[in-house]
Amino acid sequence: MTQKITATLSVNGQRHTVTAPEDTPLLWVLREHLKLTGTKFGCGVGQCGACTVHLDGKPTQSCLYPLKDVAGGRVTTIEGLAPPTAPHPLQKAWLAEQVPQCGYCQSGQIMRAAGLLREAPHPTREQIVEYMSPNICRCGTYVRIVRAIERASKEA
Secondary structure (H helix, E strand, O other): OOOEEEEEEEEOOEEEEEEEEOOOEHHHHHHHHOOOOOOOOOOOOOOOOOOEEEEOOEEEEHHHOEHHHHOOOEEEOHHHOOOOOOOOHHHHHHHHOOOOOOOOOHHHHHHHHHHHHHHOOOOOHHHHHHHHOOOOOOOOOHHHHHHHHHHHHHHO
16 A cells, blocks of 8 residues: 655745645646646656646656656646746747647646757757657657747747
8 A cells, every 4th residue: 555645846936735645646736636627648757748847947757757856846737838918938839830730748848948048049850859859749740849939949
């Protein structure tokens, strides 16, 4: 039987205290306990990137990290990337380039791309492709994703 713990973490700049089994993945803490449903469940084993959030400033697949390992951490989800009144340059570029087809993977794609632009504000096409490779788009909108990242890097 898994032990329940009470953990505090900062999510999108707000402190939250959650009581849940210690092995509950961060993904489910966000979606079920905090009702932040922008982060999507894709595969549950860290292979697709749909659940990407920033944990302590780095893109992280939230399905892989149990609550016991993220306690005290800082998490940013797609909901906290930028306020709705002032979208992040990536969010603007995503719309301008018409990236989403089904849209399911897009919050994870944007969160990963935001990590790239933080590390390399003006990445080359090759850097973009390599950095984004852990995230899968089942609809195959990779060309549009690359164009959107290039656009955001120019406009930011």
